[in-house]
Amino acid sequence: MPKLGTKAVKEFNANRxxxxxxxxxxxxxxxxxxxxxxxxxxxxxVRLDCGCVKELLLHGxxxxxxxxxxxxxxxxxGDLQLxxxxxxHKGTTDSYRETIEWGESxxxxxxxxxxxxxxxxxxxxxxxxxxxxxxxxxxxxxxATLECGHHTEVPVEDVDWRPSDxxxxxxxxxxxxxxxxxxxQLVAEASTESLRVIYEHVRRMVAAGLPxxxxxxxxxTCRYAHRVVSCEPNGWLVPxxxxxxxxxxxxxxxxxKKKLKDAEATASNLRKQLAELDDxxxxxx
Numbered sequence: 001m002p003k004l005g006t007k008a009v010k011e012f013n014a015n016r017x018x019x020x021x022x023x024x025x026x027x028x029x030x031x032x033x034x035x036x037x038x039x040x041x042x043x044x045x046v047r048l049d050c051g052c053v054k055e056l057l058l059h060g061x062x063x064x065x066x067x068x069x070x071x072x073x074x075x076x077x078g079d080l081q082l083x084x085x086x087x088x089h090k091g092t093t094d095s096y097r098e099t100i101e102w103g104e105s106x107x108x109x110x111x112x113x114x115x116x117x118x119x120x121x122x123x124x125x126x127x128x129x130x131x132x133x134x135x136x137x138x139x140x141x142x143x144a145t146l147e148c149g150h151h152t153e154v155p156v157e158d159v160d161w162r163p164s165d166x167x168x169x170x171x172x173x174x175x176x177x178x179x180x181x182x183x184x185q186l187v188a189e190a191s192t193e194s195l196r197v198i199y200e201h202v203r204r205m206v207a208a209g210l211p212x213x214x215x216x217x218x219x220x221t222c223r224y225a226h227r228v229v230s231c232e233p234n235g236w237l238v239p240x241x242x243x244x245x246x247x248x249x250x251x252x253x254x255x256x257k258k259k260l261k262d263a264e265a266t267a268s269n270l271r272k273q274l275a276e277l278d279d280x281x282x283x284x285x
Contacts, residue, residue, distance in 0.1 A: 006237075008055075012041070016035065016037075020035075036059045040060065041236070041237040042058050043235055043236070044056045044057075044065050045232050045234045046085070047231070048227065052226070064231055066082075066231060070086065072225075076221040076225065077219070078151035081150065084226065085228060087226045092223050092224075093197045095148070096197070096219070097148045098147045099144045099147075099154065099216070100145055100147050102143070102145075102163040103142065104142070105141060106140070106141050107138055108140075108141055109137075112134055112136050113134065117132075139155050139157055140161065141156075144217065146219050148222055157212060167211030167215055169209035169211055171206065176209055179206050204216070
């Protein structure tokens with residue numbers, strides 16, 4: 001049995017045990033069948049599109065990190081794409097992507113928005129006052145594929161709307177022109193890059209007449225999804241015990257003399273057999 005003594009192995013086993021402790025007793029056996037053990041994992045050193053370098057653990061040695069769909073967490077809105085991993089990187093902001101394909105829909109009841117702005121708009125009460133919904137409402141949530149390939153759900157106020165209807169313009173030209181200066185000011189005075197990105201998105205939608213549903217949505221996955229640009233294997237998490245090479249030994253004089261004597265006896269016997277064959281005294285085989 002290989003020794004599980006490395007720091008990486010200890011960390012993996014500790015995390016695995018924490019996960020196991022949260023599994024209901026009647027499901028532990030199934031969980032054990034599905035979850036990898038330290039001995040099954042290969043270490044990979046990967047470089048991401050953000051420039052960061054990480055170590056990943058991959059079951060077996062049949063695939064590289066570029067060929068795997070990695071699991072996502074509650075940080076993202078949906079599944080990652082092939083060759084992407086979830087990575088929290090400082091300095092990243094929200095990304096807004098166009099919707100390229102619609103899926104199914106469901107209706108949900110939404111309460112009125114709180115009077116106080118959410119934490120990410122805590123410093124912008126005027127902006128929140130203009131965009132919040134003061135009354136409860138029923139909306140449709142449509143599954144959608146964004147241009148980045150990630151998936152999300154798009155809220156639509158009109159529950160009877162269908163993708164074939166196309167976006168519905170909700171502002172007149174006069175309303176659009178009257179609102180744009182306010183958002184120009186918000187963009188110019190944004191206190192953070194994240195707020196600036198949000199204001200620019202809203203300004204684009206106002207300039208387009210505030211179409212419903214909006215043709216572009218915030219991708220909750222792009223912020224945390226980073227593409228693996230290069231990778232190299234770094235060995236098994238639990239290395240196999242190397243084979244011990246036999247020590248080289250110098251034969252003694254006595255053993256060499258015995259080997260020589262045996263070899264001479266064999267050679268003498270072979271010469272005798274050849275002579276008898278030549279004289280016709282021994283049948284050929």
